[in-house]
Every structure is written in structure tokens, then in C-alpha cells.
Amino acid sequence: MEVGPGTGNLSMKILEHAKKLIAFEIDTRMIAELKKRVIGTPYQQKLDVRAGDVLRCDDWPNFDVCVANLPYQISSPFVFRLLLQRPLPRYAVLMFQKEFADRLIAKPGSKLYCRLSVNVQLLAKVEHLMKVKRSEFRPPPKVDSAVVRIEPKNPPPPINYKEWDGLLRIAFHRKNKTLLSSFKQNQVISMLDKNYRVVCSVKNKPIPKDFSIKDYIEKVLTENGFVTKRARTMEIEDFLALLLAFNKVDIHFA
Numbered sequence: 403m404e405v406g407p408g409t410g411n412l413s414m415k416i417l418e419h420a421k422k423l424i425a426f427e428i429d430t431r432m433i434a435e436l437k438k439r440v441i442g443t444p445y446q447q448k449l450d451v452r453a454g455d456v457l458r459c460d461d462w463p464n465f466d467v468c469v470a471n472l473p474y475q476i477s478s479p480f481v482f483r484l485l486l487q488r489p490l491p492r493y494a495v496l497m498f499q500k501e502f503a504d505r506l507i508a509k510p511g512s513k514l515y516c517r518l519s520v521n522v523q524l525l526a527k528v529e530h531l532m533k534v535k536r537s538e539f540r541p542p543p544k545v546d547s548a549v550v551r552i553e554p555k556n557p558p559p560p561i562n563y564k565e566w567d568g569l570l571r572i573a574f575h576r577k578n579k580t581l582l583s584s585f586k587q588n589q590v591i592s593m594l595d596k597n598y599r600v601v602c603s604v605k606n607k608p609i610p611k612d613f614s615i616k617d618y619i620e621k622v623l624t625e626n627g628f629v630t631k632r633a634r635t636m637e638i639e640d641f642l643a644l645l646l647a648f649n650k651v652d653i654h655f656a
């Protein structure tokens with residue numbers, strides 16, 4: 403599958419090697435151009451062009467490899483849509499704006515390490531393949547690009563993704579602060595208090611009169627060695643351990 407065949411040569415190159423290419427394209431002129439290129443050639447049978455917004459298409463067809471020269475504004479939703487695809491594709495080779503690619507592959511301790519890095523690396527192995535300088539294009543765009551290989555982990559980790567992302571949002575809100583300070587924000591406290599009370603009422607678990615979610619959270623962080631940890635240096639395994647520690651005592655993020 404390719405997103406946006408456009409007038410570039412990417413689709414033609416894929417058609418040389420692929421058994422079949424399903425290409426999504428939003429621009430009708432691009433669709434006409436691509437169809438014109440294959441008409442009467444052996445590639446015509448291999449090509450299936452789907453008109454419309456790839457992100458609005460609810461049922462992507464099954465595919466094993468995805469190759470796309472993406473419009474950069476849809477990079478993030480496209481990657482997550484790809485990682486939610488079932489059955490999982492074997493891998494994707496995608497071109498992104500360089501800064502976005504750098505965040506995808508960033509490791510703990512790097513300035514660029516962020517929620518995006520952790521979320522994608524939880525679900526996939528991400529590898530930088532090559533830089534593509536702006537001067538390689540005519541006319542040159544304003545930004546450099548990079549090609550990245552994304553190989554989804556199969557099977558995917560058994561995790562409640564909403565819970566996971568809820569935890570990361572708090573931890574990365576200020577990624578240089580300690581977790582203790584991130585979890586002491588009023589908004590965070592009131593959200594976690596609300597969630598805790600819902601869980602307790604569902605479980606018929608009594609809540610002591612002098613209960614303080616703030617103290618409860620601090621206790622979990624302390625007992626599990628997370629009080630002074632900072633999101634920017636935490637490994638995926640650390641976040642998984644933290645989520646487990648919170649969930650064990652009925653603190654939930656979604």
C-alpha cells in the first residue's frame with residue numbers, strides 16, 4: 403500500500419516489485435496521472451487506486467508492506483493508524499520530516515525523547531534508514547526528510563493502550579521534572595481521585611474518610627522507586643512497571 407501516489411516515481415518503483423499495490427490518494431489529478439502511467443502496461447492489473455483520505459477510510463485492506471512518501475501533516479495519525487491495523491503488516495518504510503523521524507527513534511536521555519518515541523517503540527521496532535536532504539527535491543522543500551522502517555511487534559504487547567497513554571501524558575507533560583512533581587499537579591490529582599473512586603465503587607471497596615489520593619500516589623511512587631525518576635530518562639520497561647504498580651492498587655488513567 404502506498405499513500406499518495408502523486409506524480410512521483412514511488413508508485414512506479416513499487417509496481418515493479420510488488421504483487422499488488424493499493425494506493426490511497428486524495429487528489430483526483432494525481433489519481434488520473436498515475437492511472438495514465440500504467441494504462442496498457444503489465445502494471446495496470448497490479449494497481450488498485452483508492453480515491454479519498456486514507457485516514458478517513460475505516461477499513462484498510464489487508465496488506466503486508468506499507469511504503470509511503472507521506473504528506474508530513476498526517477505523520478502522527480498515520481503511524482498510529484498503521485500500528486492499529488489488524489492483521490499487523492510485516493513492516494512499513496515511510497518518509498517523514500527529519501525532526502519527526504528523530505523523535506520516533508529517540509532513546510531515553512536524548513533531548514528528543516518524548517511520548518511519541520515511547521508510544522511507537524512500545525508497539526514497534528523503529529529503525530532509521532537514510533537522511534534525505536531538501537536539496538534532493540525539485541523544487542526543494544523547507545525541511546529535510548528521513549526514511550524510517552517501522553516493524554510492528556507481533557503479537558503486540560498485551561496492554562490497555564488508553565491506560566498506557568494516560569500515564570505517559572502525565573509523565574511527559576514536563577519530562578524533565580521528577581515523577582513526584584508531575585503527579586502532584588492539581589489536575590492530575592483530581593482526575594486520578596475521580597477514577598479511583600469509580601473503581602472502588604464498582605469493586606465495592608470502602609474508602610477511608612481521611613483518604614488522600616495525593617498521599618496514596620506518593621506511597622506508590624516511593625515504594626516502587628519512582629519518586630525521583632524523570633520521564634526523559636525512563637525506559638519503556640520502567641513505564642510498564644509504573645503502570646502495573648498503579649493499576650495494582652486501583653489507580654487508573656483512563
Ligand SMILES: C[S@@+](CC[C@H](N)C(=O)[O-])C[C@H]1O[C@@H](n2cnc3c(N)ncnc32)[C@H](O)[C@@H]1O
Nearest residue numbers: 406407408410412427428429455456471472473
Ligand atoms: C508528499 S506527496 C507524495 C507523492 C508521491 N507519493 C511521490 O512519492 O512523489 C503526498 C501525496 O499524498 C496525497 N495526500 C495528502 N493527504 C492525503 C490523505 N489524507 N490521504 C491520501 N492521500 C493524501 C497528496 O495529494 C500527495 O499526492
